[in-house]
Amino acid sequence: MKIGIIGAGDIGRLYAKLWHKAGHVVFLSARNPDKHRDFVAGLGDGAFLGTPEEAAAFADVVLLAVNYPTVESAVEAIAPHVSDKLVIDATNPLGYDAKGQLEALIPDGDIAGLVMAEKLPNARIGKAFTSLWSGYVETKSNVTDPQVAMPFAVDADADKTTMAQLIGEAGLVPVDIGGLADSAALDPSSPVWNVVLSSDEVKQRVAAFRLNNAA
Template identity: 35%
Template structure:
């Protein structure tokens, strides 16, 4: 076991001994602000509402999300990205990667100190030169630079929207969602939300290790279970 994973397991053990994990990880329901409600954000909004969480969906055209909010019921609402950042105890960021730096600048105050699940993938053909630099560094470390002050976890970037919709809560071994982050409590919150969405969380390591499951790694195309992913990555 790596030193990081050993520290993570030790921290969880101490939390159990002390009588509970962080409040966000075990609260009955969380408020989740979704910034960028396209295919990934929309699929997760549905899964998290079904799990009992409250979501605020946002995009550049929030009025277009109103039909989905009405379909999902009273636990779903629509707002601007700023309103979603204010609303959420946890934030899902699922925007084209080139928008990440601007979001970090515009919403720095609203996002400060919050757990942020970063599902964006730098794709040079869409996002330009900044994506090439992010790929070289690794999206985990690149996003950390763009989003200072948040408790960042790379999550849901290595699965397609189709599989989010079709494979959630499947019988037998579930599909794996790899996670990476430097904040152990934030990783626990992310792991809970992965489980609530109907998948198996796999903690890969700190943010630097997120490069191992970046878009170019091919992990999403392989659709591994948690057991298979641990074998692929040697965890």
């Protein structure tokens, strides 16, 4: 697969490394690509670096991994290049307020995946990689007993297959939690967010979360 990665920070670099190791061609991008030259050169053949526009145009599948306060410019850059492509949105809609406290950047009750689908209406949005800190994945990827789960949500069956494959190749167990409209469980404040869980634990917590939210 040709994977375009928008954002070359903790998340972009981590999955670039894991997917490159799994045999995919990765194209890492940022607003200032020069900062990432050594990292990409270190990956070797089959790893490229450039702008978000170039990464999105190159890719079969895009991973969006930028900070939410700057997400609009990333979306604007990639929008012309992601028609009918799967864009896996790893962003969390969070920023910091003037006191340095985390704050939500979408209205309470909105679902981040659906918000992204409105921003990129020509793409097929999937949601994953939001719920696990990169440091956990670094240490827990490919660990067995217990294997660490990565929940994901996307609408089309073919995209479910692609996302499950990419999560598996990152050394995690894919757990399909439904379509994009079901992806609230991947957003901050859900009980699966920022915690290392097995697939059974993810399923139990997602079911409880939905029950609570339906009540």
